[in-house]
Amino acid sequence: ILNVEQSPQSLHVQEGDSTNFTCSFPSSNFYALHWYRWETAKSPEALFVMTLNGDEKKKGRISATLNTKEGYSYLYIKGSQPEDSATYLCAFSSFEGSQGNLIFGKGTKLSVKP
Amino acid sequence: DTGVSQDPRHKITKRGQNVTFRCDPISEHNRLYWYRQTLGQGPEFLTYFQNEAQLEKSRLLSDRFSAERPKGSFSTLEIQRTEQGDSAMYLCASSLAPWDTQYFGPGTRLTVL
Numbered sequence: 302i303l304n305v306e307q308s309p310q311s312l313h314v315q316e317g318d319s320t321n322f323t324c325s326f327p328s329s330n331f332y333a334l335h336w337y338r339w340e341t342a343k344s345p346e347a348l349f350v351m352t353l354n355g356d357e358k359k360k361g362r363i364s365a366t367l368n369t370k371e372g373y374s375y376l377y378i379k380g381s382q383p384e385d386s387a388t389y390l391c392a393f394s395s396f397e398g399s400q401g402n403l404i405f406g407k408g409t410k411l412s413v414k415p
Numbered sequence: 416d417t418g419v420s421q422d423p424r425h426k427i428t429k430r431g432q433n434v435t436f437r438c439d440p441i442s443e444h445n446r447l448y449w450y451r452q453t454l455g456q457g458p459e460f461l462t463y464f465q466n467e468a469q470l471e472k473s474r475l476l477s478d479r480f481s482a483e484r485p486k487g488s489f490s491t492l493e494i495q496r497t498e499q500g501d502s503a504m505y506l507c508a509s510s511l512a513p514w515d516t517q518y519f520g521p522g523t524r525l526t527v528l
Binding site: 335 | 418419446448450455456457458459460463471506510513514515516517518519520521522
C-alpha cells in the first residue's frame with residue numbers, strides 16, 4: 302500500500318514567521334510529487350509539480366525541494382502572511398498502477414495570526 | 416477558461432436516498448478524476464475517465480456508486496441508497512494528459528442524515 306505522510310498536522314504561526322512542512326512518500330516507482338494549497342470553500346490550487354531528484358521550485362514566498370532517493374519533500378513559506386492560512390496537501394504519483402491518479406497525504410493546516 | 420466547476424456545492428440528504436453530482440472539467444482536458452475526502456483524511460482516488468471511457472475504479476467505489484462521462488465532456492457521480500458513511504467532500508479534477516497537473520473543482524460536500 303502506497304502511503305504519503307505529512308507533518309506537522311497543524312501549525313500556528315505569527316505573521317512574518319517563516320515555516321516549513323514535510324512530506325514523505327515511497328521512493329520506488331516515483332513519477333512526480335505535487336503540492337496543493339487548499340483554502341476553505343475554494344478549489345485546491347496547484348502550487349508545484351516536481352519530478353527530478355534535487356528539484357527546487359519557487360513561487361513568490363513559497364518554495365519546495367524534492368529528494369526522491371530518500372522519499373521526502375519540503376515546502377517553505379518565507380514571511381508568512383494571514384492569506385497563507387490554508388491546508389497544504391502533498392500528493393504522489395507513481396508509474397505503478399493507475400496512470401496518474403494522485404495519492405494524497407492528510408495535509409498540514411497552517412494558521413497565520415496577524 | 417473558468418476552471419473546473421462542480422454542482423451542487425452542498426447536498427444534504429436522508430439515508431437511503433439517491434444523489435447525483437456533476438463536474439464540468441476544463442474544456443480541452445481529456446482526463447477527469449473523482450476523489451473523496453472524509454474528515455481528517457486526505458483526498459482518496461475513486462475513479463478516472465480518459466475521454467468517455469472509465470478506465471479505473473478504486474476499491475472504495477462500491478456497487479452503489481456509478482460514474483459517467485457521456486461524450487467525454489462533463490461527468491456525473493451517482494450514489495444510490497446513501498449511507499451515513501458516504502458523508503464526505505467529493506472532488507473532481509481534470510488534466511490534459513496522464514500525469515499532468517490536475518486542476519480541481521471546489522468540491523461537493525455531501526451530508527447524509
